[in-house]
Amino acid sequence: MMKKISYIEKPEEWEKDFMFHVPIKVRFSETDMFGHMNNTAPFIYFEEARIEFMKSIGIFDIASSEMESIPVVADLQCDFHQQIYFDDQLTLYVKVNHIGTTSYDLHYMALNRSQQPCLTGRGRIVQINQDTGKPVEIPQEIKGLLVTK
């Protein structure tokens, strides 16, 4: 059983809703002298999963042609549920959790070999104008790709 997490309303539904996932193996250089995964590593994994997810739904194909606005990370958070060790094999899931006008939320869940959630997390992506740095509407094509996932 996971502890109560503010961004997870109904844990069972929340877990079932994930589809996309990438494999992650904890590197030796990602451990620390306490003998387990250093707590900065999940954010490396989240980024890897986020990029693979965006690639998989086709956002990068649009992004390269449509470069007036770009997506940037507005915030990131991670909850540690189980100790993670060197060489652990994780399955890291990503999904779109909410789409607003200028931003959307991605949620993350890592299962360990026993299929237990060992990490959960989320982060908001904001679409900004590259020149002004201000939030702009998510382009309709990108919104379309996000909604269907």
Add this chain to the structure above:
Amino acid sequence: MMKKISYIEKPEEWEKDFMFHVPIKVRFSETDMFGHMNNTAPFIYFEEARIEFMKSIGIFDIASSEMESIPVVADLQCDFHQQIYFDDQLTLYVKVNHIGTTSYDLHYMALNRSQQPCLTGRGRIVQINQDTGKPVEIPQEIKGLLVTK
């Protein structure tokens, strides 16, 4: 002006309440191909600041003798308020924000050269029994050190 952050009730008071800080310089290897600080870097900085803070209040001196329970990171989060670039010089503040029975919260704020908050964050530290992995009461000596800061 910072955007609204869930863990910051009154921004002005929250900012004034910080005392302890460490200098951080953004390394070249911490940038990414988008030309600014990679979003995994703040968690490296938070860890550095957290350790220096704990050292400064004397927790490590106690910890080494009193090793039945140890502090572990239960969660971490970071909000990105301003773009951060290579070689930027940040002042990273840490403070204890709340002390419970088995855990406490640390809050973080990074100011850039213009004294603007470019990063804010928080994370909960839980005191656990090394053998059982279960939360235990924060030892009274440690609590004493945390309260006065």
Add this chain to the structure above:
Amino acid sequence: MMKKISYIEKPEEWEKDFMFHVPIKVRFSETDMFGHMNNTAPFIYFEEARIEFMKSIGIFDIASSEMESIPVVADLQCDFHQQIYFDDQLTLYVKVNHIGTTSYDLHYMALNRSQQPCLTGRGRIVQINQDTGKPVEIPQEIKGLLVTK
């Protein structure tokens, strides 16, 4: 054609001699603001390949029971032959190149998608006594595993 490298006598033979390999994908967080893989990343990859290699030949099984001496990295080097970019898929090879009395050399070669060597490298591993820190003879069982590879 690779440039001349001091630790590679006959490039063609040297290349053919590799058998063991691991797949490596260049992470976004491993790029830098110059738009390609940061030059600290190969050493992360070398470590990953080295550990997988040692696991594959069974060194870790011995190591855990026979802990009077341990292997440590004495030196590391890497030559950059081709630019490497985000999301590049590399095949990283490792082999034992020389076995001495107290140390052995591991060599590395990374091929890019065009099967061109983009990185080559080497490093010496020394067997040391954990208490004294002095080099000791490589245990016979470990030597046996290394020789046959």
Add this chain to the structure above:
Amino acid sequence: MMKKISYIEKPEEWEKDFMFHVPIKVRFSETDMFGHMNNTAPFIYFEEARIEFMKSIGIFDIASSEMESIPVVADLQCDFHQQIYFDDQLTLYVKVNHIGTTSYDLHYMALNRSQQPCLTGRGRIVQINQDTGKPVEIPQEIKGLLVTK
């Protein structure tokens, strides 16, 4: 006494020849489960020292205006002389060791608190044309800055 290193002819003279240095503190996230500094960390430190060195002699001022060719890392190597631990405070020295037509060598030495060399290293920087990727002559102004150091 340092072990024999191929790129150091006369250790005493070699050591005395260093002038420029930066302070380095080993971060917790740079340790690994073996309890000391992970062997990928020196290359992060070398990069930091290299950039500070180049900044100090004024190369970056020229580089920004004169962008037909850029300096890239051709190779890197590091020798580990002493174990290095979390929170160790190192003094990392850098110097130009040799200047050729299209490339130059930088050498590195890290002293620990006891003023013992715990790391030494070197790496070649090649000046390349950004469009062709081929080596080109080091611009005369840059050469001038390097020679006098």
